[in-house]
Amino acid sequence: MSNIVLRIAALVLCFGILFGFGMTSLTGVLDALAERFELDTAAQEILVSILVICCFIGAILAGPLSSRYGRRVCMLFAAALMILCYVLILGEPTYTGLLVARCGLGLGIGLSSMVVPMYAAEVTVARHRGAVVALFQLAITAGILIAYSVSFLFALTWPWTHVLGVGVVFAVAALLLARALPESPHWLAAVGQSKKARQVASSLGLHTELPELDESAQAHRDTEALTTTRPAPASASRRSIVSVLALCGGLFVLQNLSGIDGILYYAPHIFQTMGFDAGKAALGATLGLGLVNFLATLVALKYVDTAGRRPLLLYGAALMSIGMGMVTLASLYQWSWMGLAGLCLFIMAFAISLGPLPYVMMSELFPTAFREKGIAAASSISWLFNALIAFTFLTVVQWISLTGVLLFFLGVCLLSWLIAYLYLPETRGTSLERIEANVISGKRLRDLGRNE
Template identity: 55%
Template sequence: MPNPTLRIAFLVSCAGVLFGYGITSIAGVLDTLSPLFSLDLRETQFLVFVLVAACFAGAAAAGPVSLRWGRRPAMAAATLASACAYGFLLSAPTLTGLIAARVLAGLSIGLYSMVVPMYAAETAQAARRGAVVALFQLAITGGILLSYGLGLWLDAADQWSLVLGAGLAPSALAALGLAALPESPRWLAARGRREEAARAAARLGLAGEWLAAAEPATAIRPGLRQGRVLGVLILCSALFILQNLSGIDGILYYAPQIFKGLGFSAGSAALGATFGLGLANFLATLASVVLVDRLGRRRLWIGGSAVMAVGLAAVIFAARDGSPWLGLVGLCLYILAFAVSLGPLPYVLMSELFPSALREKGIAAASAVSWLFNALIALTFLSIVETVGLDGAMLLFLVVCLLSLLLGIRFLPETRHVSLEAIESRVLEGLPLRELGVGQEASRV
């Protein structure tokens, strides 16, 4: 793989598959694990929640780790933890061992969720940066599809450990991908290691667009209240809060239970509908990799939020009228829209908007906020459905989608094809959030 963009894309893909597989592989085996370990509703939710809570801890730790030791060591630690977790899951552990392995897997996913998009943004060429970072979300959906497919194909009652432990394979591939890439030249330059940074930039094909602008950018040491830095932190955190509260986590974690609630029979019918949802998610995210650098971030966010609300409205009618196929169509429409908007764009925008001197801390804070609300949904979704019904839960998610639409119209900037250094300059100048990606460089595309 001589092309540096392909090497970066390979690593991003492996990490994304591990992310998606890890968070959803439990969905296809919950109906097996609950009776196997005698779990009630709250204990079942806790088994889902414990991995997401560990993701929060991993994302919170990712900033200090990647800031002090670098992006590659942080990703190496995540890859090692992932391999150990999935290797142990293959042994069909006890409930205590299962929880411990999910904690370890969650720590690795939390590290990946923050470091990989940041590394991709810092090492990819500007013209391809949006697509490369969006590839992370595509790979997440690929991992989700893989987990649903294995859950449908394998006999979960006898092979649940294989369904949960199959993430060992992409862990090994991630290690190979990491070995073929250098440290981020922007991180090296920020540490005063200019010669190493120059060599890394040359290996990545960045010398022409990066080295000339690197010195002024790395010399800046902004504070949280300088320019529009605080606004960027609030915006990126809000994007992730909306992403999680829009309902995606509850739908992905508990899809078989949702489809049973809509009227599909338990077992293969519910799992088959779940696999169809995962396939729609993957195909739409594939389209987003192309669209994010053509249509731009802002258009996709606004349009996607509106269509997600329409899809959830269809699910509400289906739940009230007992129309399972309308519910499936509505959920597929919701997933299709999510996959080109609220799915990839928070990762793309957070990796672009934070100034270089605050990038680790800012992205870590936004990622941690994301996992905090993700964990909240994982821990409460079944209880919410039990309390207000499936239609009531979907109505809450619909309201969040409408709030997402309003935020996109009012605050979201367009950053496609704008260099990180140009965006950073506008953030530090204190331009309004809407104008952070607007300028002569952006107007040429």
């Protein structure tokens, strides 16, 4: 693996850690914050979900911003914004100040969640592309593990500001790495800077993709002219693009409704409900989940470009269903250790399937002319349902019990397997330009990864 690919991977790693840490760092200090600011259940849900809601807004803004100003500028802005917010947190803000800081973190995370996988897919050679993009999910799990580890080790001794403020280290690293990498050649070609695009593509080792890059840029300009001069025609290509959006958006909906968000945000509460003692026992079980999540994602990273997208998602969704079934039984009968085993199985299966693959698929399937808007739409859908879970989980558990919520998650896991079986294409080893040609020609979803 070349030096440039390693630098791209490091960038993806830092932004992914910021994602995972920012989303879950509150888990270990939520009780302390509830006591410090006298928060009821609704106020706790607001504190958790405000970041996710702003992630949704950031994902919506990501498409037009990255299209106009470029991927690199958006990444620089996201990193700088997160640095400012972590500095605010380290200053021990009031409850209102903490909400403002989490809003800013959400905007930065939402923006980077769309731009970074897209950038990585556009600047990485095809043989490493799947692994580098999937590294984003591994980094998210690393950020989650870091957040859980800091909470387990220091939540009872450190001020909550320090527990939450650790993320500033990764924000600074992300800013420095983004400054050291070039703009995406796909974006440069799309805005008419063909000479510079070819120079950057050559420096990135994309030699074999240079002719296809010119064709992709011309297709982008032709499509832009078409959409600005007259209404889009009802064509096979348009239907295919809508199908891609439906698949990618649907994968993110299934990802968020599978139960992963409720587990990550409220794991200590879930473990206490299943019979674990509050405090170190619940935090320790939560840390165990984070470790399993990270290790399983590491395995997925190794096999995403060899085992293929379809097998990973099909086998993963099946194992997720088994794990969630175990957790449901454990919740019903208060079998705490069976619940922990079921959650570990669920997390392992999620980490090799529905965790990384939606990011890989959305970065691969959208044509250049629609990539910013398509990925922004898919990411926005993801954050919308993520926010829904964060904002309602504790309340819904009070209404229908934890067992009822887990049964719903089980149904979503089963539906994920069915959707993958019917529609998911295999894109392993296929160039972005070949996939784009298949989409434009109107091929069905299952055939978009074919090279002929």
